[in-house]
Structure formats: structure tokens, C-alpha cells
Amino acid sequence: YKQQYLEYIEYQEIQKAFTFLNKRLKPLEHLQTTPNEFKDLCYLLTAKSVHDAPSFKNWEGIGPAREKLVEQFRDILNFDNMDKDAETFNDFSPRKVSNTCRPIDFLRCFNKLLNTKSNVLDTIHVLLHDYSSFIIPNALRSTFVGHKGNAKCVEFIGEEGREIVSGSSDNTLRVWDIESAKEKGILTGHESRIWDVSSNKSGSMISSASGDGTIKLWDMKTSACVSSLTGHSGDVYTVKFHPGDA
Secondary structure, three states: OHHHHHHHHHOOOHHHHHHHHHHHHHHHHHHOOOOOHHHHHHHHHHOOOHHHOHHHOOOOOHHHHHHHHHHHHHHHHOHHHOOOOHHHHHOOOHHHHHHHOOHHHHHHHHHHHOOOOOOHHHHHHHOOOOOOOOOOOOOOOOOOOOOOOOEEEEEEOOOOOOEEEEEEOOOOEEEEEOOOOOEEEEEOOOOOOEEEEEEOOOOOEEEEEEOOOOEEEEEOOOOEEEEEEOOOOOOOOOOOOOOOOO
16 A cells, blocks of 8 residues: 555655545554654655655655565565466566556455465466456446446445445436345435545435535435535545444
């Protein structure tokens, strides 16, 4: 996650970096390797370069950093002690992986490797391609079709998860039945794309964050917008109910 974040900074994709920092890195702050590492990650949002932060002044850049990550993973997995096919193993070079994969892709693959002792070489081959799920269940069950634009976000509704809600570039939220994959309702009211959705624990309420600068709260019994929170002068990218909210 840190590698992905630094790449966003390097490419000056500040909005993506900000969202990623809050969603992915903030929950892992307790794992920082130095007392000021997370503070420096936050500082980079306003910096001109990754090297402006003391914790990353020696950062070698995207390519070398990816290669270093792969080398670290190879050490962790202790490949030297594995019964492996030499030709297959030679296909797994740090440079090849770092040039063909997004960092999150091979992080996910290695995370899977660290939790299983089988099919190691088969999993390594996944690193040479774009990421696709190999976690059971891995068969397509349903396809939900109805949005007129890109689907930007999706979430199960409530703890039971019998329905899902999705947000789209068509400015609508759509509620779907899990079993039938049928559309159950359309929530309209936003004037721009919907970036994020969240459901409370009971599934009685849904919140949505939009490019129109608002957060809307929806009553799932009536499919009506019961509140519209304003104040942002730009896109609202994230929204979340408190975990204890029933």
C-alpha cells in the first residue's frame, strides 16, 4: 500500500493519493516502521516530490522500489529451499514483475502465497498478468446490468447482505437483489457521479458521496432521500457509517 501511495504522489495524482491514504494507510498507522513515517506520508500530499519527506529522501523511484519489494518477498518465501522447476522460476524476475504489474496486484498475490503452501509456482505466474481473483469462490455467479455509466462503487446492504447497492457515473444509486440479480430500485437526486456508498449495520439507511459535493442519506424502506449534507466545494470521494451504528 505504501508503494502504491508513493506512486500516486510521484505521478501527482493527489486526489487518488488522499483517498488511498485514508482508506488503506491510516488503518495501518500502528505498523509504521519509524515514529514519523505516517506523518511524512501525510506531508507528501502538499510536497512537490516524494524525496521532500525525511522518511523517503532516499526513495529510489517507482521501478527500483518495485524491484526491491519483489526481492523482499522472495526472501520471505525462501525460494531457495523450495522444490521448483528452474525454467519456470527464471520467468519470475523482479524486473519483469515490476514492469508488468500494478503494485497492488503482486502484493495481493504474495499475500496469498504467505498464507498457503500449495500451488506456489502457479500463483507466481499470476504476477506476470493483471490481477484476477483466485480466492474461492472464484466462479462468476451473477452480473448486474442496468447502469448507464461506469459503476464507481458497490456495497452489501446491512449485515445480512441480501441486497447490494451500487453507485455510478450516471448519477444514480441502484439496489439489487443478490439471489436474482434483479434491480429492485433506483435512487435519484445526485447531480454528478457517485464515488462511494455505505450502509449502516441494520441495512435501514444508505449514504452516498458524490461529485456534486454532497453526501445524501437514504431511507431504504421508502427509497427516499431523507437528508443532504452540503459544504464541500468539490467532489466527495468517501463516506462511511460508524461501525456501531445500527
